[in-house]
Amino acid sequence: MLHRTSSSRRLNIKQAWNKFVLSGKVEESYVRDVIADSWLRCYNMGVNHRDGYCQDLLPKEEIQQYIQEKKQLIDIAKPIMKTLSKCVEGSSFIVVLANEKGFILESMGDPDVLAMTKTINFLPGGDWSEECVGTNAIGTTLAINSPIQVSGEEHYCSKHHIWACSAAPIHDSFGNVIGCLDMSCSIGREHSKDLGMVVAAVRAIENQLHKEETQGQLFAAHKHLTTVLNTISEGIMSIDKDFVITHVNPALSKIIGMLPSHMIGKQINSIFEDCYHIKKVLETGKACLEDEVRIDVLNQHIHCTLEANPIKDKSMQVVGAVVIFREIKQVHQIVNKMAATQARFRFRDIVGKSDKVQETIRKAKIAAKSPSTVLLLGESGTGKEVFAQTIHNSSERKDAPFIAVNCAAMPRELIQSELFGYCEGAFTGAKRGGRPGKFELADGGTLLLDEIGDMPIDMQVNLLRVLQEKNVVRVGGDKPIPIDVRVIAATNKNLSLEVEKGIFRKDLFYRLNVVTINIPPLKERYGDITLFVEYFLQKMSLKLGKEISQVDAEVMEILNHYHWPGNVRELENVLEYAINMVEGNSMTKECLPYYLNTAEVKIKKEEELFTLAELECNAIRKALKTFDGNITQVAQSLGIARNTLYEKMKKYKIKK
Numbered sequence: 001m002l003h004r005t006s007s008s009r010r011l012n013i014k015q016a017w018n019k020f021v022l023s024g025k026v027e028e029s030y031v032r033d034v035i036a037d038s039w040l041r042c043y044n045m046g047v048n049h050r051d052g053y054c055q056d057l058l059p060k061e062e063i064q065q066y067i068q069e070k071k072q073l074i075d076i077a078k079p080i081m082k083t084l085s086k087c088v089e090g091s092s093f094i095v096v097l098a099n100e101k102g103f104i105l106e107s108m109g110d111p112d113v114l115a116m117t118k119t120i121n122f123l124p125g126g127d128w129s130e131e132c133v134g135t136n137a138i139g140t141t142l143a144i145n146s147p148i149q150v151s152g153e154e155h156y157c158s159k160h161h162i163w164a165c166s167a168a169p170i171h172d173s174f175g176n177v178i179g180c181l182d183m184s185c186s187i188g189r190e191h192s193k194d195l196g197m198v199v200a201a202v203r204a205i206e207n208q209l210h211k212e213e214t215q216g217q218l219f220a221a222h223k224h225l226t227t228v229l230n231t232i233s234e235g236i237m238s239i240d241k242d243f244v245i246t247h248v249n250p251a252l253s254k255i256i257g258m259l260p261s262h263m264i265g266k267q268i269n270s271i272f273e274d275c276y277h278i279k280k281v282l283e284t285g286k287a288c289l290e291d292e293v294r295i296d297v298l299n300q301h302i303h304c305t306l307e308a309n310p311i312k313d314k315s316m317q318v319v320g321a322v323v324i325f326r327e328i329k330q331v332h333q334i335v336n337k338m339a340a341t342q343a344r345f346r347f348r349d350i351v352g353k354s355d356k357v358q359e360t361i362r363k364a365k366i367a368a369k370s371p372s373t374v375l376l377l378g379e380s381g382t383g384k385e386v387f388a389q390t391i392h393n394s395s396e397r398k399d400a401p402f403i404a405v406n407c408a409a410m411p412r413e414l415i416q417s418e419l420f421g422y423c424e425g426a427f428t429g430a431k432r433g434g435r436p437g438k439f440e441l442a443d444g445g446t447l448l449l450d451e452i453g454d455m456p457i458d459m460q461v462n463l464l465r466v467l468q469e470k471n472v473v474r475v476g477g478d479k480p481i482p483i484d485v486r487v488i489a490a491t492n493k494n495l496s497l498e499v500e501k502g503i504f505r506k507d508l509f510y511r512l513n514v515v516t517i518n519i520p521p522l523k524e525r526y527g528d529i530t531l532f533v534e535y536f537l538q539k540m541s542l543k544l545g546k547e548i549s550q551v552d553a554e555v556m557e558i559l560n561h562y563h564w565p566g567n568v569r570e571l572e573n574v575l576e577y578a579i580n581m582v583e584g585n586s587m588t589k590e591c592l593p594y595y596l597n598t599a600e601v602k603i604k605k606e607e608e609l610f611t612l613a614e615l616e617c618n619a620i621r622k623a624l625k626t627f628d629g630n631i632t633q634v635a636q637s638l639g640i641a642r643n644t645l646y647e648k649m650k651k652y653k654i655k656k
């Protein structure tokens with residue numbers, strides 16, 4: 001139903017208006033109170049009823065300033081204004097947004113009507129307050145803080161009598177008026193639902209504004225909280241009810257040695273090996289405070305106090321937990337640090353799935369359970385010390401010290417006192433009270449004699465005596481001190497050859513060569529390079545503050561075919577160099593050291609020689625993969641009997 005002001009009513013209002021402009025009094029009952037009040041305000045403000053042309057169109061810079069101030073409102077209102085314009089398309093309407101002072105910020109709609117608005121400066125920058133142009137929808141809605149429709153002669157100025165306008169104020173979440181929305185058309189084209197549409201559009205604008213405000217507040221609160229968490233020196237982690245890590249602060253990342261991005265989104269038990277304290281909090285909903293726990297993560301043990309608090313929702317259901325870690329620098333850790341290295345590695349930390357490494361691990365596990373002396377043989381950088389630490393940590397001596405001594409690095413004249421200690425006054429410069437040697441420091445634990453092949457021959461006899469007698473006599477002393485030490489010796493030399501050459505004592509060789517473990521060179525560990533790359537990338541990305549998300553296939557090709565004379569240590573160094581060289585987050589072959597990119601490496605790759613056993617082993621593996629473990633088909637394809645195939649699989653420890 002069209003609601004147009006009837007011509008008789010218009011006439012009555014017009015007569016009332018005519019009388020009012022002469023007398024300044026509203027006598028007729030045809031004029032709504034809200035309009036009459038507005039007329040009186042305008043009359044008292046001295047608004048010229050014959051004018052109505054907005055004189056005060058703002059200069060461009062000032063309009064821009066107003067637009068800038070209301071950017072958020074305009075951004076939200078514009079799409080809603082467009083929708084409103086679309087709804088009334090073809091009905092000669094325009095939609096106008098003004099600020100709380102009545103200055104127009106934005107207008108859109110019917111082009112003919114927009115053209116008409118130019119004659120009265122009903123344009124962006126125009127001041128449509130009552131004070132400036134008298135009673136009108138924009139100025140009056142702002143003056144009364146309520147929606148209003150102003151038609152024809154209800155306008156204070158005669159020039160506006162040809163318009164019918166509906167407007168409603170827009171409020172912020174505190175109820176302050178921040179602007180208004182108006183819909184205008186020529187008189188006679190207005191509709192009873194115009195005001196309702198404007199009010200609905202204003203509600204939509206206000207809702208969106210409040211939503212953005214709430215989001216802004218949430219964002220600010222989140223930022224605030226993150227800043228607090230990030231500046232706290234304790235390690236803090238939050239988890240959800242499914243044990244998934246949702247937040248890790250930088251302090252915890254530093255304690256654990258792992259980037260937050262590598263932890264967030266993961267299950268806690270994929271990072272921490274023993275997390276039953278934390279799980280209990282989620283299960284029981286009760287907080288937990290532990291004085292001292294050992295957290296096993298990334299081949300290291302972290303001693304810390306642990307505090308875990310449940311997070312509950314409105315209905316008191318546990319929805320997650322916050323865990324606080326405080327690192328304890330334990331006394332024996334400090335002692336260990338001063339004396340030698342901390343034994344960090346355990347079997348599960350040893351990278352490598354190749355048969356050769358698995359065989360070495362099998363033997364090392366046996367050695368760990370026995371009290372016998374162990375001899376570790378392997379090229380430089382293969383991980384002899386890694387295995388020595390692992391054996392120690394898996395032995396019953398794991399809680400006692402692990403001391404490593406490099407026999408090649410010690411000055412010849414100091415070996416004796418370093419290993420066996422000295423008494424006060426043993427030599428010039430000897431400390432008061434004397435000093436214990438490495439054997440004494442390792443008492444109850446394990447002593448790694450690294451590079452044993454480099455121990456001077458005249459020192460070897462003393463070592464043999466200590467190993468046999470199980471006591472040490474400090475340099476300058478005469479009292480034997482009993483020691484209980486498990487010795488692990490390691491060398492990259494061929495000790496029997498050294499014995500033949502007379503450089504190494506035969507009796508010491510036999511004394512050490514009780515449980516011998518060969519550590520394979522890296523080039524023989526088929527398939528392990530990829531695992532090492534993953535492991536070192538994760539370890540070093542934190543140290544170097546870089547995240548590498550991709551390693552080119554070409555890089556893997558080169559790394560997989562290089563002969564690695566420096567073994568794992570060389571690979572570790574190459575990767576550290578390459579990570580440093582990465583620009584962006586992808587490792588290309590240009591990042592590798594020059595020598596790995598040279599022709600020599602490629603030739604080696606082509607000329608690579610395998611032993612017969614390796615060829616046989618590879619052929620069986622390939623065939624098993626091709627025939628999906630079907631023994632009959634594999635035996636047929638290789639031209640051997642099934643029994644022979646089983647024997648060979650056993651020999652090479654190949655599983656189906």
Ligand SMILES: Nc1ncnc2c1ncn2[C@@H]1O[C@H](COP(=O)(O)OP(=O)(O)OP(=O)(O)O)[C@@H](O)[C@H]1O
Nearest residue numbers: 349350351379380381382383384385386492568569
């Ligand atoms: N299986 C492994 N898993 C993880 N890291 C390893 C492994 N093997 C070796 N490494 C790393 O490679 C480097 C060299 O290892 P390590 O010092 O144990 O070798 P080594 O054989 O004792 O060397 P050298 O003969 O020169 O003393 C170390 O940084 C070690 O952490």
